[in-house]
Amino acid sequence: MANGGDHWLVRETTIRILWRGSIAVLALLVLVDFFVDHHPQFGIDGTPGFGAWFGFLSCVAMVLVAKAIGVVLKRPDTYYDE
Amino acid sequence: MTNSILASPALILIIAGLLLPLLPATLRSLALLAAPLVALLMVWQVPDGTVVTVSYLGFELAPMKGDKLSRLFATVFAVMAFAGGLFALNQKRTSELAAAFVYAGGAIGVAFAGDLITVFVFWELMAIASTLVLWSAGPSARSAGLRYAAIHFLGGVILMAGIAGEVAVSGSVAFVPLDISTTPRKLILLGFLINAAATPLSAWLPDAYPEASWSGMVFLSAFTTKTAVYVLIRGFPGTEILIWIGLAMVFYGIIYAILENDMRRILAYSIVNQVGFMVTGVGIGTQMAINGAASHAFAHIIYKALLLMAAGSVLFMTGKRNCTDLGGLFRTMPLTTICGIIGALAISSFPLTSGFVSKSMVTQGAADQHMATVWFLLEAASAGVFLHAGIKFPWFVFFQKDSGLRPSDPPWNMRAAMILCSAICIGLGVMPQPLYDMLPYPVAYVPYTTSHVMLQLQLLLFSGLAFFLMLGLLKRTMTITLDVDWLWRTPGAALMRALDGAAGSVASASAVLSRSVVTVIQTRLRRHHGPDGVFGRAWPTGTMAFWTTIMLGAYLVLSYI
16 A cells, blocks of 8 residues: 555555664674673584574575475465365 | 362363353353363362372272472463463354363363373373364364364374283383383374374374364364373483474474465464474473473463464454465554564564573573584574564564455453463563472573573574565465375375275175075075975875885885895
């Protein structure tokens, strides 16, 4: 809906502000991590920004694996209807 | 002893469930809210040790035996019966509520069972009652309910075989930690794992649960899988294979939920995912990991119920269940949206929610044992939970696009139940100590350290970034994803039809054959013994005399030879 009467949360300007704000939060989070006293269990998990790249890449990998599996196993949702 | 049996919190809920259909509407509402509270008070009165013993077929049964682990699970089952009862107060189908209360009573019965036979009795009661909860949704749930019942009764048979074998081998029915050295114990473990929805036997859950009514799935999500987690903690702590089964469940849940379109099936897959974390904790088996599995089961029951209440409210108000039909509901369902987001944050183990203080004990258990692979996989999965449930569910249901639907928030009782569960999710996250005090082992764990909070926030927020960057790939399509249940729904069903057809033709062929054989025999009999047959007709006296003379003559001739 492009009309001005729509909810403020879905207006283009709000969405732009949300994206900018979120990116700022993400950057800040990684930045602050350089000053945190880590208690690594396995070494690499104590390096600054570990959670950020590990979480991001894990999710990208899981989505790609899911899409690949989907190519083989996805069916129309009427598949089982007789 | 009679008093002790009557003081069973399990029986209170079962009796309340059986009486519900007989009560007038106002009393029914009162019973729905009062019975779980009475049961909760009784759970806390159960002391440590065996409370009741019964002799049965020469076995000393302990139908009621208490300790911290039993009381922890029985507590959350009773709380859930209350929250579910409140949510379902306006459910018109009394049969569903009656079955749900018997089901909850069965779960509490398992939690207090001191021997395997009692476990089995309540186990089967739960299977029957949960099938009835499913069927109460109406004709659309009929075939899914049948498939659900078939799997659970198969699991029950396997469990019974295991128990019988265990009795034959060890002579004991005591429900104590079992190693998996013997076949009967492997069968018991298999029976438990079927109810835990362990991969690859998990397909029954996403197949059946989403077919329940808007309130039915709230009950279904709480009891079966978590009772299975309880019996695994009780019977098989530290069994290594459970670590790998648990991890398989965790990733199965994420992958399938990413591909799913039905909002409640997304949440069904995420039950398997979350139970996977618990099963992994049981497999690790240290005090830290067991505390993690037990507390995560507690936290999970509440936040999963909250998520399903939010989804149930949407279904109740709109009648729609697919992400492709939903979206933009935040405009007119603000309370449902906020409660749904709180549940989504809790399942993602966001700091200050219940999931954060419970799940981290499982990962800590892996770290303490220097299980690097397990730890990294669990952390990757934590990010994946935010992806498949934490953001996906609220985004596609409440935001996404404007579906044009403008439903209001649901009736007061449904709102109240969601607020109650939200309060528990945040309350446990902010103040974990009361939960920690209830855990089976003393808790020497501090969840809120700067490095832990930072790690978790990074995992989750960057998972969020990944979600919105890959939104194009995650766009919902009107599809389902084939699962193991395909085996018995397509080739299995075809095989049965073929066998049925073959049996039918064999039957008709043998019918034709037997008919013709019978006809031949009948004709011959008729020819010889019928009214005109040679043996059947009346012979004249002359003929008789003639043949007698011939016989006598022959005899006379023969006697001279």
